[in-house]
Every structure is written in C-alpha cells, then in structure tokens.
Amino acid sequence: MLEDRRLAVLRAIVEDYVATHEPVGSKALVDRHNLGVSPATIRNDMAALEDEGYITHPHTSAGRVPTDRGYRLFVDQISHVKPMSAAERKAIERFLGDAVDLDDVMARTVRLLAQLTQQVALVQYPSLQRSSVRHVELIAVSETRAMLVVIMDTGRVEQRVIECAEPLSEDVLGDLRAKLNAAVANKPFAFVPDALQDLDQTFAPEDRNLVQAVMSAVLEAVTERLEERVVLGGTAHLARYQQSFPMAIQPVLEALEEQVVLLRLLGELSIESPVTVRIGQETEVQGLESTSVVTAGYGRSDKPVASLGIVGPTHMDYPGTMSAVHAVAQYVSKILNGQ
Numbered sequence: 001m002l003e004d005r006r007l008a009v010l011r012a013i014v015e016d017y018v019a020t021h022e023p024v025g026s027k028a029l030v031d032r033h034n035l036g037v038s039p040a041t042i043r044n045d046m047a048a049l050e051d052e053g054y055i056t057h058p059h060t061s062a063g064r065v066p067t068d069r070g071y072r073l074f075v076d077q078i079s080h081v082k083p084m085s086a087a088e089r090k091a092i093e094r095f096l097g098d099a100v101d102l103d104d105v106m107a108r109t110v111r112l113l114a115q116l117t118q119q120v121a122l123v124q125y126p127s128l129q130r131s132s133v134r135h136v137e138l139i140a141v142s143e144t145r146a147m148l149v150v151i152m153d154t155g156r157v158e159q160r161v162i163e164c165a166e167p168l169s170e171d172v173l174g175d176l177r178a179k180l181n182a183a184v185a186n187k188p189f190a191f192v193p194d195a196l197q198d199l200d201q202t203f204a205p206e207d208r209n210l211v212q213a214v215m216s217a218v219l220e221a222v223t224e225r226l227e228e229r230v231v232l233g234g235t236a237h238l239a240r241y242q243q244s245f246p247m248a249i250q251p252v253l254e255a256l257e258e259q260v261v262l263l264r265l266l267g268e269l270s271i272e273s274p275v276t277v278r279i280g281q282e283t284e285v286q287g288l289e290s291t292s293v294v295t296a297g298y299g300r301s302d303k304p305v306a307s308l309g310i311v312g313p314t315h316m317d318y319p320g321t322m323s324a325v326h327a328v329a330q331y332v333s334k335i336l337n338g339q
Contacts (some may be wrong), residue, residue: 132189
C-alpha cells in the first residue's frame with residue numbers, strides 16, 4: 001500500500017488528467033493542488049509511482065499519465081459512492097417516473113445514463129429467470145374468452161387469451177383468481193409449477209377444463225425464456241474520445257455491436273458492492289482494452305434482476321460516473337418495485 005502522500009499525488013494526477021486529457025507535470029501539481037510538499041518531493045514521488053507502475057509518461061513528455069493499475073488504485077480508494085445533488089435526483093426521478101411501461105423504462109434509462117455520464121450506456125432487461133410473480137389477474141372479455149395477466153416483480157407483464165368451450169362463470173373466475181394469487185403470488189418462477197400442482201382438483205369437474213387451461217397459460221408465461229436483451233445508447237459520445245484509443249475507435253464500436261459482449265460487460269450481479277468498476281484489461285473483451293466499464297445491479301437490494309452501466313475511456317470521471325450509475329440503478333429499482 002502506498003503511503004498517504006504518494007496516494008495524494010496519484011489522486012491529483014488522475015483528477016488532472018481526467019480534466020485536461022494532457023500529461024500532468026510536477027509544476028502543474030504544485031500550482032493546482034495544495035499537497036504541502038516541495039516540487040522536488042513531488043518529483044521524487046512521481047518517480048516512485050512510475051517505478052511501481054501506477055503512472056507512466058508518454059513519448060518524451062515530461063508529464064505523467066495514470067496507468068490501468070493507477071486507475072485501479074484510485075478507484076479502490078473511493079470509500080463510498082457520493083450522492084447526487086437534490087436537483088439531480090429530482091430530475092432523474094421525474095424523467096424515469098413518466099415511463100408508461102417496461103420498454104419505456106428501459107429506453108428512458110439508457111438515454112438518461114448516456115446524458116448524465118456522456119458515455120456509452122448499457123441497460124439489461126430484467127431476467128425472467130430471476131423474476132417472481134407479483135400478481136395474477138383473470139378477466140372475462142367475452143362470454144367464452146378470458147384474459148390472463150401475470151405481473152412480475154420486475155415490471156414485466158405477460159398476457160394470454162384463453163378460449164373456453166362453455167360460457168364463463170364470474171363466480172368460478174373470481175374463485176380461480178383468488179386461488180391463483182394465493183398459490184403463486186411472490187413465488188419465484190422456479191416454484192410456480194409445484195405451487196399449481198393439483199389446483200384443478202379443488203374445483204368441480206365441470207370447471208376443470210377452464211382451470212387447466214388457465215394453469216397452462218400461467219406456466220407458459222413464467223417458463224418462457226426470451227433471449228436476454230441489452231439496450232445500448234450514446235455511442236456517438238465515443239467520437240469525443242477518439243484520441244483516447246491507442247489503435248482506433250473501430251474495434252470498440254465492433255465489440256459494442258455484439259449482444260453477447262454487452263451481456264458479458266454487465267457481468268455477474270453482486271449485492272456486496274453497489275457499483276462494480278472494471279478497468280482496461282479487466283474487461284476481458286477484445287477491442288475494449290482501452291475502456292472502463294462501470295455497472296450496478298437493479299431490482300431488490302437482496303435480489304438484483306439485471307444490470308445497467310456505462311462504457312467509456314479509462315480516463316473517465318470515476319466518482320461522478322459511479323454516482324450516476326448507482327443513482328439511476330436505485331431509481332429503476334424503485335419503479336420496478338412500485339415505490
């Protein structure tokens with residue numbers, strides 16, 4: 001672990017390089033930061049930081065730039081994610097609160113993240129495999145047709161139309177609706193088949209065809225496995241950072257076109273840390289070696305259902321980006337939990 005003074009020098013170099021995109025020299029550190037030591041001491045600290053692989057100097061420039069290892073240490077020293085201002089929180093809440101359905105929530109979230117961070121935003125749709133049933137509704141839409149609506153805890157809604165050979169009884173529908181909710185409400189999808197087992201045996205024989213048809217529709221809704229989806233936005237922001245990519249921006253764009261790559265970037269969901277940061281080679285994705293990925297899970301605090309985040313150059317504003325990603329994930333969670 002570096003001593004506190006050298007950590008302060010590294011922090012100052014990272015902050016200045018992120019702000020200016022120019023190599024940082026000892027004179028600039030003296031002029032811009034109150035480090036409390038002489039320029040000679042700062043030069044010695046910079047030399048030591050370079051020897052240990054935390055900074056480097058490009059070409060023949062006298063200034064230094066952080067390495068991936070330096071960014072990693074800088075990020076690891078961020079003890080907590082700083083809260084956004086009251087005005088920023090209110091703007092996020094108002095923008096996302098106007099969404100009319102899950103697709104609108106996802107579209108608004110990716111636009112908001114891209115705008116807040118000026119980076120490429122990624123939002124993963126809630127995973128059906130991590131979902132639970134919140135409520136089941138059963139409505140007669142004609143004399144022989146019923147509409148089944150299964151509402152998930154992720155905000156997803158599945159609808160099925162059920163055709164019946166006999167006229168529907170409102171009493172039977174009401175009884176079936178109550179028993180369905182008693183059996184499956186708040187149950188993870190994996191437990192729904194067992195919860196519905198023998199439900200039809202609690203009804204009169206003449207009503208069992210309807211009950212079995214509804215049970216089949218519920219099972220279809222919760223066992224359907226749609227391809228995982230990731231919404232991408234803000235790729236135009238990469239044009240502002242073309243000089244940040246050693247080779248060319250093309251490999252970055254090509255990598256971001258692949259859904260499987262996007263899903264890998266969003267990574268494993270974690271409840272231990274509110275925000276995950278992967279820097280440079282840590283992304284383990286060819287073409288994205290010069291980028292960083294900041295992600296957060298959303299859903300319930302003890303049960304993330306999907307992730308969202310951003311991709312940008314390694315010299316990003318990590319504290320600000322982490323704050324924005326964390327705040328947006330919290331608001332998406334509130335919306336999907338009906339809060």
